[in-house]
Amino acid sequence: MILDGKAVSEKRLEILKERIEESGLYPRLATVIVGADPASQMYVRMKHRACERVGIGSIGIELPEDASTERVLEAVNRLNNDPDINGILIQLPLPPQVDTTRVIEAVAPDKDVDGFHPCSLGRLLAGNPVFAPCTPQGIMTILEEYKIPIRGKRAVVVGRSIDVGRPMAALLLNADATVTICHSKTENLAEEMRRADILVSAVGKARFVGPEMVKEGATVIDVGINYDEQGKLCGDVDFDAVKDRAGAITPVPGGVGPMTIATLMENTFRAAKLRTCNGTAR
Numbered sequence: 228m229i230l231d232g233k234a235v236s237e238k239r240l241e242i243l244k245e246r247i248e249e250s251g252l253y254p255r256l257a258t259v260i261v262g263a264d265p266a267s268q269m270y271v272r273m274k275h276r277a278c279e280r281v282g283i284g285s286i287g288i289e290l291p292e293d294a295s296t297e298r299v300l301e302a303v304n305r306l307n308n309d310p311d312i313n314g315i316l317i318q319l320p321l322p323p324q325v326d327t328t329r330v331i332e333a334v335a336p337d338k339d340v341d342g343f344h345p346c347s348l349g350r351l352l353a354g355n356p357v358f359a360p361c362t363p364q365g366i367m368t369i370l371e372e373y374k375i376p377i378r379g380k381r382a383v384v385v386g387r388s389i390d391v392g393r394p395m396a397a398l399l400l401n402a403d404a405t406v407t408i409c410h411s412k413t414e415n416l417a418e419e420m421r422r423a424d425i426l427v428s429a430v431g432k433a434r435f436v437g438p439e440m441v442k443e444g445a446t447v448i449d450v451g452i453n454y455d456e457q458g459k460l461c462g463d464v465d466f467d468a469v470k471d472r473a474g475a476i477t478p479v480p481g482g483v484g485p486m487t488i489a490t491l492m493e494n495t496f497r498a499a500k501l502r503t504c505n506g507t508a509r
């Protein structure tokens with residue numbers, strides 16, 4: 228079975244659009260981009276387009292490539308204090324002179340729609356998330372939509388980054404999977420991976436996962452966005468070699484990617500609703 232993230236994201240965006248309309252709220256997202264990296268600019272444009280589609284207002288803050296940490300912090304603080312802004316998204320990666328940790332930690336936790344603030348990650352780990360990072364939360368939505376059983380299943384997450392691997396493991400654990408996290412120092416990696424009923428690869432290496440790493444019938448989630456030697460977009464998983472062995476698999480493109488943006492929209496609406504609950508809505 229091909230897990231069609233594009234279709235799931237379309238469906239979720241339509242539902243979200245209706246919910247936002249019914250709510251009478253006008254959520255607003257601010258994006259912050261530093262420099263002119265074409266890929267980052269493209270992602271930010273896609274996010275603004277998604278906002279427009281579902282009825283979320285959006286503003287974009289663009290800072291020059293050589294902006295200092297202080298300058299970025301100043302922009303974040305202004306957005307923190309702006310009552311019209313519900314969600315703040317810092318487009319990563321930031322240029323090397325900017326202290327990414329300080330910037331992420333400066334975002335007000337109630338506007339942390341990307342879910343990278345230690346407060347958000349701590350709540351996620353405590354089993355009580357408010358904003359989970361969009362990519363792993365989007366993967367949970369795919370699993371849910373396709374009714375892939377999670378409780379009691381053995382999940383293996385390859386990669387331990389803050390944006391994908393770690394929160395993915397926490398979300399699967401919260402959903403009662405038995406979770407293993409693998410990384411570049413893991414011994415007998417293929418053996419660990421072969422034990423997985425649900426295998427999530429967030430490594431960032433083209434066609435890294437071959438059939439010998441996949442248990443027959445496993446659900447394979449490919450987070451990777453890579454380019455092969457021919458410059459062709461591909462995931463971490465050798466799709467053609469693995470698809471007949473897997474029970475279900477996400478393609479690249481059209482799998483995890485579209486879910487990331489849909490989840491960002493959902494998190495932004497959630498931030499707007501939470502603000503209303505706290506009695507601070509205009």
Ligand code: NDP
Pocket residue numbers: 362385386387388389390391392409410411412413416429430431432450451452453483484485487
């Ligand atoms: P990072 O580079 O932050 O993390 C990669 C992880 O893979 C690290 O934990 C690293 O281990 C591990 N790793 C590297 N090599 C190996 C190896 N040989 N064996 C086992 N583990 C290994 O990347 P991200 O988590 O941010 O992203 C991963 C991929 O997902 C990238 O391709 C990225 O573009 C994509 N991505 C896609 C998104 C989407 O929306 N579809 C969103 C975010 C990311 P160690 O910690 O030991 O170094």
